[in-house]
Amino acid sequence: MQLTMTGEYALRAMIYICSFPGDNVFQISDIAIKNEIPDNFLRKIIPLLCKSGLLNSTRGAQGGIKLLIPAKDITPLMIIESVEGEISLNKCMIANEFCSNENWCSVHVLWAETQKKIKEMLSSKTMDVLAHDNTERFNAFHLQKETNKQLRKKNKE
Amino acid sequence: MQLTMTGEYALRAMIYICSFPGDNVFQISDIAIKNEIPDNFLRKIIPLLCKSGLLNSTRGAQGGIKLLIPAKDITPLMIIESVEGEISLNKCMIANEFCSNENWCSVHVLWAETQKKIKEMLSSKTMDVLAHDNTERFNAFHLQKETNKQLRKKNKE
DNA sequence: TTGTAATATGACAAAATTACTCTCAATTGG
DNA sequence: CCAATTGAGAGTAATTTTGTCATATTACAA
Structure with missing residues (x-):
């Protein structure tokens, strides 16, 4: 019942990218180092974000990746589903995954409602806001630490 | 991002048990057969439901398991957490699981809110209602099938 | 008190999934 | 052409899931 590292890394990478102006170009290695993501692994994840239309990549010298659509149009759900496929809480909720009880199972209904709620929650914030909050909170936290140090x-004396 | 078979089987077993009067005694083998659960596996799951106080078991002849508390006081969340541990959407949400960003990560907050919502949803129905709905819907579905057959x-003619 | 019927437990094993790595190909700009 | 950069596929190690099996424990009843 948990996000995989793939999803976690995708989110970290996107938060990072969305913290800069939209036309910035990034190298995968740079993103990997700054966000403590295994370089080789991130190279498998980024193409998924490109295929789903969130990022755009160009190969070769001066190449790299950048946002294809504005951060304000990207939700965490979009990122997660880009790399992990559609969220589903139970095998029986996957379309085409046969569940003989689907027609009458009362738990099935509860799963469906819960799943819908999760999607709503993970679509309730956009990446521009999340990235912005993140830098603000990060700065505040480290400023506070610095202040405490000086006070001590x-x-x- | 999915329930394991352990959770699925636990739910199935509990729905089954809760469909009968509360003082009924069941044998694990019977529950396993009726609900298409591997017998040996269910024997690992039932003790977890006993330890969390939902079921009561007695060994020996005429032994078996039965509800320890009324179905109306049991929620799906209780069952799932009994066998799978506390629900958490991300490693960083597990208490004691160290996450160095916890103090400022804006996604952390979103995860926390989503997780809370899921728990609310999975606590919004009790097993007496779910079990009752289940038998009703099951009967209705099969009655309908039978009717269609006769119409055809x-x-x- | 002994046999039988039931669950409990712990060690083990197979299968599936996750989390990567590595190599080589493709592309781009200078 | 060369250097820099991403892309794709095969392979691998670690972990988790999904069980099995053998043995122990308990309770009743003849």
Whole structure:
């Protein structure tokens, strides 16, 4: 009942990319290092984000990847489903996955409702907001740490 | 991002048990056959439901398992968490699982909210209702099938 | 008190999935 | 052509899931 590393890394990468102006170009190796993602693994994940139309990649010298659509039009759900396929809480919720009880199973209905709710939640925020919040909170957190350090130093004197 | 078979089987077994009066005693083998659950596997799952206080088991002749608390006080979430541990959508949501970004990561907040929502959903129905709906829908579905069969037969004549 | 009927437990094993790595191909700009 | 960059496919190691099996434990009843 958990996100895989693939999804986690995709989210991290996208948050990172969305923290910069939309036309910035990034190298995969750079994203990998800055976000503690295994380089080779990220190279398998980025193409998925390209195929789903979130990113655009160009090979060769001066190549790299960049946002294909604005961060304000991207939701976490889109990212997760790009790399992990459609979210489903139970095998019986996958279309075409045969479940003989589908017609009458009362739990099936509950799964369906829950799944819908999850999708709603993961679509309720867009990447521009999340990325922005992230940098703000990051800065505030480290500023606070720095302040505390200085206070402790002062108290010692 | 899916329920395991352990959770699925636990739910099936509990729905089955909750479809009978609360003081009924069941044998694991019987539950396994009726619900298409591998017998040996179910024997690993049932004790978990006992340990969490949903079921009560007695060994020996005339032994078996039965509900320890009324079906109306049991939610699907309780069953799932009994056998799979606490639901968590991401490693970083597990208590004690270290996540260095926890303090500022904006996605962390979204995960937390989503997780809460899921727990709410899976606690919104109780097993007495689900089990009852299940038998009703099951009967209705099979009655309908039978009716259709007879109609087709009549049309042929 | 002994046999039989039931669950409990722990070690083990097979299968599936996840999380990668590595090599080579394709593309682009200079 | 060369260097820089992504793409794709095969392969692999680690982990998790999904069980099995043998043995222990317990309870009743003759």
